[in-house]
Amino acid sequence: MTRSSGFTLIELLVVVAIIGILSAIGTLTYSGYVKAAKRSSAENIMQQVSLAQTEEYSLTGEYWRSGAQDTTTCSANDKDASIALEAALFSGKEVITKSDSGFNMCIFGSASDYTIKAENADGCVLQLPRNGIVDAGNDKC
Template identity: 35%
Template sequence: MQLPERKDQGFTLVELLIVVAIIGILAAIAIPQFSKYRANAYNSAAQSDLRNLVTSLESEFASNGTYPESSGNATNTVSDYEVSEGVRAYFQTVNSGDGYEICTSHKNGNKAYYLNSTISRMQESNDITHCVDSDPDPTNFNQ
């Protein structure tokens, strides 16, 4: 009686190890890039909220001739705008209500953004502590 011919099917241990190594290399490249993209997205949310707060403040100024009184947290003072989840915003009126300073950052981002009514462009800093529960110091931001 003749035994049927055996056909080996499957992968060898070496082939499986090669596949695992390739997946590991791809993951080592992709994970840091993913983290960078997430930080950029959080920073973009803070930038967007800063621009939207400026629009809201200018609308308030056009309607009332003065900016709203500052109480520190921008969401408490600008009634028609609420910042995105995770974004911290600091707002302060200056020059007896004729100007303002705003600073925003995201709790998971890595930059802070600053703008006041006398400069026309946003400034950024790599230190997000410039915007947290204190008066933003414009000297700490990139010109």
């Protein structure tokens, strides 16, 4: 009788199944890390915008906001709001639009108070009021 060396079909199927399970777990974990990194990047940019708001207030006596009047909300779902914000507070430097966070931002409020709003394509909404505490406005973050 000759002795065969090699793997049986069952052994190969078990190995393929194990590799499939490990890759599925790895993909989910990686997606979570990417999402958290993008959110953290957006929060850091919001802090930069907040510092720029402080400088704006010290120069002009009022905070900058998206739109010319007092508002209770703004739309951050397009890039135009971020471009306008960069033009007003960062002399046109691409602080928001150049980042890989995937968030667009706008500012609403009044001359004496403001809230920075960041929104991405997945519907995650972050808000940073003047007190400096980031609030995830929904569970999509």
